[in-house]
Amino acid sequence: MFYSRFSMRRKPSQERSRQVVEALVEATAQTIAERGLAQTTTNHIAARAGVSVGSVYQYFGNKEELVGALLDKLVGDLGHAVDRGLPLLLEADLKTIVRGLLQAGFAFLGGNEKLYLELARNWDQLSTQRFLRTLERHLQEVFRLYALRHYRELHIANLPVAVFVVTNSMVFTILHYLSLPQAPCTREVLMDELTEMAAGYLQGSAAVAG
Amino acid sequence: MFYSRFSMRRKPSQERSRQVVEALVEATAQTIAERGLAQTTTNHIAARAGVSVGSVYQYFGNKEELVGALLDKLVGDLGHAVDRGLPLLLEADLKTIVRGLLQAGFAFLGGNEKLYLELARNWDQLSTQRFLRTLERHLQEVFRLYALRHYRELHIANLPVAVFVVTNSMVFTILHYLSLPQAPCTREVLMDELTEMAAGYLQGSAAVAG
DNA sequence: GCTTATTATGAATACTTACTCATGTTCTAC
DNA sequence: GTAGAACATGAGTAAGTATTCATAATAAGC
Numbered sequence: 458m459f460y461s462r463f464s465m466r467r468k469p470s471q472e473r474s475r476q477v478v479e480a481l482v483e484a485t486a487q488t489i490a491e492r493g494l495a496q497t498t499t500n501h502i503a504a505r506a507g508v509s510v511g512s513v514y515q516y517f518g519n520k521e522e523l524v525g526a527l528l529d530k531l532v533g534d535l536g537h538a539v540d541r542g543l544p545l546l547l548e549a550d551l552k553t554i555v556r557g558l559l560q561a562g563f564a565f566l567g568g569n570e571k572l573y574l575e576l577a578r579n580w581d582q583l584s585t586q587r588f589l590r591t592l593e594r595h596l597q598e599v600f601r602l603y604a605l606r607h608y609r610e611l612h613i614a615n616l617p618v619a620v621f622v623v624t625n626s627m628v629f630t631i632l633h634y635l636s637l638p639q640a641p642c643t644r645e646v647l648m649d650e651l652t653e654m655a656a657g658y659l660q661g662s663a664a665v666a667g
Numbered sequence: 668m669f670y671s672r673f674s675m676r677r678k679p680s681q682e683r684s685r686q687v688v689e690a691l692v693e694a695t696a697q698t699i700a701e702r703g704l705a706q707t708t709t710n711h712i713a714a715r716a717g718v719s720v721g722s723v724y725q726y727f728g729n730k731e732e733l734v735g736a737l738l739d740k741l742v743g744d745l746g747h748a749v750d751r752g753l754p755l756l757l758e759a760d761l762k763t764i765v766r767g768l769l770q771a772g773f774a775f776l777g778g779n780e781k782l783y784l785e786l787a788r789n790w791d792q793l794s795t796q797r798f799l800r801t802l803e804r805h806l807q808e809v810f811r812l813y814a815l816r817h818y819r820e821l822h823i824a825n826l827p828v829a830v831f832v833v834t835n836s837m838v839f840t841i842l843h844y845l846s847l848p849q850a851p852c853t854r855e856v857l858m859d860e861l862t863e864m865a866a867g868y869l870q871g872s873a874a875v876a877g
Numbered sequence: 878g879c880t881t882a883t884t885a886t887g888a889a890t891a892c893t894t895a896c897t898c899a900t901g902t903t904c905t906a907c
Numbered sequence: 908g909t910a911g912a913a914c915a916t917g918a919g920t921a922a923g924t925a926t927t928c929a930t931a932a933t934a935a936g937c
Binding site for chain 2: 895896903904
């Protein structure tokens with residue numbers, strides 16, 4: 458499944474152990490959401506998964522691999538979410554698409570905002586980068602497809618850079634918004650403004666080739 | 668100076684001790700830039716400042732206060748930088764202003780990119796928030812002044828939200844750009860695109876009141 | 878049932894690090 | 908010059924945590 462990236466110390470062959478691995482990854486997510494990444498210890502994770510610390514090291518070489526496995530799972534979820542919502546969107550106009558993507562983004566966060574906030578807090582570690590790169594790849598595909606259908610309206614010289622700018626602006630602004638103790642505006646207003654900015658930029662863009 | 672926010676354990680009254688405090692804050696900046704915030708220990712800081720660990724606790728209640736003092740200093744620097752560059756910009760048109768602000772932003776980073784990147788890595792802690800809020804306040808002032816002179820061209824219903832969106836988009840996109848092992852485009856191209864996006868948004872904005 | 882491979886355990890280990898405090902040094906005021 | 912205040916020192920303390928490993932339980936193969 459999602460434990461392919463990191464060479465596990467031991468590959469679980471019985472059903473029992475496969476469940477332990479799954480429980481450990483799930484417990485990692487819960488513990489990070491609850492206590493923060495820095496305060497998440499291997500003992501906490503093991504306890505929450507209902508196993509002993511030793512079992513962690515039966516399947517994961519170290520703590521980092523555990524978090525890596527969690528990230529792999531989330532990146533997979535992200536891919537599925539985009540693939541599901543994509544076909545419906547492409548018929549609409551640019552503004553509707555952007556709004557739809559933002560809506561989908563918030564939906565993806567679901568109830569796990571604390572987890573994603575904690576992971577975002579530690580962007581810049583390679584693991585989090587992987588998440589953003591995946592998102593960028595998907596969005597590039599969206600806008601590539603959109604450009605094919607509406608080649609008259611859209612003039613983006615440098616699609617990767619445009620997507621980079623838009624993606625990062627959206628993601629980080631939303632994350633920072635969510636992390637604020639008291640919001641400066643409603644979620645709707647934020648989405649309106651972000652849509653305005655992104656759609657306007659993508660529509661009117663005559664990006665210089667880089 | 669910048670050690671007012673945190674009630675220091677002991678207020679330095681002699682010149683000698685004032686220099687120690689300064690050296691400690693400077694050493695904090697250097698050590699964070701060099702080793703990262705997580706790997707920065709009080710012993711490292713003391714060693715680099717050329718004093719013993721005990722002296723750290725002579726003036727700062729804990730490690731956090733040290734970092735807080737550094738943040739205070741940087742926030743002060745930021746204020747001065749903006750105040751210096753501001754009057755010149757307000758005569759220009761919106762695009763030039765935004766471009767100028769971005770340029771000023773990069774100039775502010777100066778050679779300290781690693782330090783700011785490390786601090787940004789730990790946004791969401793209250794200390795970093797303070798930095799962003801200061802920046803937002805300054806930019807709100809800039810655009811408020813601009814709006815007074817060009818009230819015909821600019822129609823921003825909700826200035827605080829617009830500034831929030833633009834500021835966060837710019838800052839985090841730039842920080843992420845800087846943190847990438849290999850850049851997806853030149854710094855110039857990035858600035859062009861960000862300018863395009865922000866200026867277009869601020870010009871054409873008919874923001875919904877929130 | 879018996880043997881072997883797989884899985885689970887958790888006290889013990891080894892290491893790091895923030896912070897203290899008893900002692901020593903330097904400054905200042907008179 | 909000397910008393911007392913301010914300052915400096917750094918080995919030591921306490922607390923936490925990733926990881927190991929000898930031992931025990933469970934499953935699979937025959």
